[in-house]
Amino acid sequence: MSMPALKLEKSSPAKMAQAPAAQVVKMPARKRPALAEKIVPLLKTAAANIVPPIVVIALLLGLWQILCSAPGSALPPPSSIIQNSWELIAHPFYDRGGLDKGLFWHILASLQRVAVGYSLAAVAGVGLGVLIGQSTWAMRGLDPLFQVLRTVPPLAWLPLSLAAFRDGQPAAVFVIFITAIWPIIINTAVGIRNIPQDYRNVAAVLRLNPIEFFLKIMIPAAAPYIFTGLRIGIGLSWLAIIAAEMLIGGVGIGFFIWDAWNSSLIGDIIVALFYVGITGFILDRMIAAVGAFVTRGTAAA
Amino acid sequence: MGAYLKLDHIDKTFTRGSASTNVLKEVTLDIDKGEYVSIIGHSGCGKSTLLNIVAGLTSATTGGVILDGREVNSPGPDRAVVFQNHSLLPWLTVYDNVRLAVDKVFSGTRSRAERHDWTLHNLDLVQMGHAKDKRPSEISGGMKQRVGIARALAMEPKVLLLDEPFGALDALTRAHLQDSVMQIHATLGNTILMITHDVDEAVLLSDRIVMMTNGPSAYVGEVLEVNLTRPRKRLELVTNPTYLKAREAVLKFLHERHRFVEAA
Numbered sequence: 001m002s003m004p005a006l007k008l009e010k011s012s013p014a015k016m017a018q019a020p021a022a023q024v025v026k027m028p029a030r031k032r033p034a035l036a037e038k039i040v041p042l043l044k045t046a047a048a049n050i051v052p053p054i055v056v057i058a059l060l061l062g063l064w065q066i067l068c069s070a071p072g073s074a075l076p077p078p079s080s081i082i083q084n085s086w087e088l089i090a091h092p093f094y095d096r097g098g099l100d101k102g103l104f105w106h107i108l109a110s111l112q113r114v115a116v117g118y119s120l121a122a123v124a125g126v127g128l129g130v131l132i133g134q135s136t137w138a139m140r141g142l143d144p145l146f147q148v149l150r151t152v153p154p155l156a157w158l159p160l161s162l163a164a165f166r167d168g169q170p171a172a173v174f175v176i177f178i179t180a181i182w183p184i185i186i187n188t189a190v191g192i193r194n195i196p197q198d199y200r201n202v203a204a205v206l207r208l209n210p211i212e213f214f215l216k217i218m219i220p221a222a223a224p225y226i227f228t229g230l231r232i233g234i235g236l237s238w239l240a241i242i243a244a245e246m247l248i249g250g251v252g253i254g255f256f257i258w259d260a261w262n263s264s265l266i267g268d269i270i271v272a273l274f275y276v277g278i279t280g281f282i283l284d285r286m287i288a289a290v291g292a293f294v295t296r297g298t299a300a301a
Numbered sequence: 302m303g304a305y306l307k308l309d310h311i312d313k314t315f316t317r318g319s320a321s322t323n324v325l326k327e328v329t330l331d332i333d334k335g336e337y338v339s340i341i342g343h344s345g346c347g348k349s350t351l352l353n354i355v356a357g358l359t360s361a362t363t364g365g366v367i368l369d370g371r372e373v374n375s376p377g378p379d380r381a382v383v384f385q386n387h388s389l390l391p392w393l394t395v396y397d398n399v400r401l402a403v404d405k406v407f408s409g410t411r412s413r414a415e416r417h418d419w420t421l422h423n424l425d426l427v428q429m430g431h432a433k434d435k436r437p438s439e440i441s442g443g444m445k446q447r448v449g450i451a452r453a454l455a456m457e458p459k460v461l462l463l464d465e466p467f468g469a470l471d472a473l474t475r476a477h478l479q480d481s482v483m484q485i486h487a488t489l490g491n492t493i494l495m496i497t498h499d500v501d502e503a504v505l506l507s508d509r510i511v512m513m514t515n516g517p518s519a520y521v522g523e524v525l526e527v528n529l530t531r532p533r534k535r536l537e538l539v540t541n542p543t544y545l546k547a548r549e550a551v552l553k554f555l556h557e558r559h560r561f562v563e564a565a
Contacts, residue, residue: 201382204358208405
């Protein structure tokens with residue numbers, strides 16, 4: 001219905017093409033202000049986003065410096081942290097063997113444990129979530145169990161895990177697994193249960209087999225929920241690994257912090273905390289970005 | 302041999318605990334090949350339930366559906382449904398939504414290139430070829446419904462089931478889609494069963510109009526033959542006495558003899 005209107009508009013510039021010089025002059029004249037107009041608001045929004053956090057951080061650092069500068073204060077001020085832990089801040093990649101490594105290596109060791117435990121939790125969690133989302137029987141059977149187990153604090157699993165695996169490494173991985181799996185299971189199950197009946201009807205009319213239904217309807221339809229669970233899961237994993245490593249020892253950011261405390265290197269602890277925070281933030285954003293990419297288009301039906 | 306699509310003494314009772322509601326009672330209907338039949342009735346009379354039974358999405362308590370000589374009791378692409386709310390998968394493009402159906406139905410019988418062409422052909426049939434790479438959220442309600450129709454047509458169904466397909470659209474868009482459906486019906490000669498609550502739509506599109514009584518225990522109250530020659534032109538029908546008479550008959554059935562009293 002809109003086609004004839006479009007055609008009319010197209011035919012009129014064809015007539016104007018008899019004066020090409022005017023058009024050529026017009027183009028660059030238009031472009032220049034357009035570029036400047038694009039950059040200025042971009043800079044403005046960037047400034048509006050960046051200035052407030054810088055101001056707040058500067059104020060907090062100043063406050064911290066003033067509060068902790070008094071002689072005999074329990075915690076060091078920022079200036080003395082930079083002074084005393086400069087080696088740690090400046091050289092995250094050094095490695096002198098044993099536990100004497102830069103923070104990068106400690107973080108990496110922790111991330112490896114999280115990667116293994118979290119991947120297992122993601123696969124098992126989505127699988128179990130689909131099961132209890134799809135089957136009422138499985139939901140009734142497993143849900144009470146899950147509801148109780150998920151409230152057990154991560155570290156409470158560690159002694160049992162150590163007893164079962166007789167080694168710190170798999171025990172820590174198990175703690176990550178058991179911490180991350182609950183939100184993944186529960187969110188996946190909710191997502192599966194919320195798949196609109198319409199999509200199920202479409203699948204029924206098309207006679208999709210269970211595998212096709214799982215891949216083509218279930219996973220995409222439940223993806224927003226699944227990624228919410230995965231995002232909560234990665235946050236909890238990162239919380240749990242620090243605590244678990246404090247207890248199991250070895251290379252890892254958790255034990256590094258504990259070791260620093262035992263050596264009364266408070267400055268090192270604070271530097272390590274920055275690293276932990278930034279890493280956790282990056283992990284969260286990574287999962288969120290993957291989720292946003294995978295679920296593009298699904299939000300608006 | 303009998304009718305192409307036969308609804309044979311369909312009874313439907315919903316049971317929840319000890320309470321049971323009889324929705325449909327002894328619904329019998331014969332539809333010939335290439336016929337366009339509309340089912341009209343007040344909301345809640347069970348007409349959507351009836352369509353779901355034909356589609357196989359709900360099973361009848363007693364009675365059954367016979368299509369082309371075979372009883373059907375589970376959903377399948379031979380009875381493609383155009384759902385009221387389009388039911389396109391939002392994570393797939395317009396093309397992929399139709400392609401999913403084409404791939405599923407013709408995976409064994411047609412090559413990849415043939416399936417591609419068939420998908421585009423059906424999108425062109427509903428004038429949606431230009432938007433094939435858009436996602437459902439990027440197109441209007443009328444366009445979504447067109448894609449829904451393309452998806453159903455692409456399955457080459459024996460009977461096309463339309464569940465209030467234009468109910469959620471504005472009047473102008475609805476008219477455009479009705480014209481499209483009439484054109485497709487004229488070209489392809491599909492057998493169509495449509496649920497509607499729009500009297501004009503029923504008279505304009507159908508060969509026969511099946512009027513349902515109010516539920517519970519709804520049954521076929523009357524069947525009206527619409528003896529208007531095709532192709533039908535919306536504007537010419539406004540003053541056509543046959544059209545007006547048919548319209549009056551349906552209105553009288555709905556508003557005199559079987560007024561909807563419960564709510565409204």
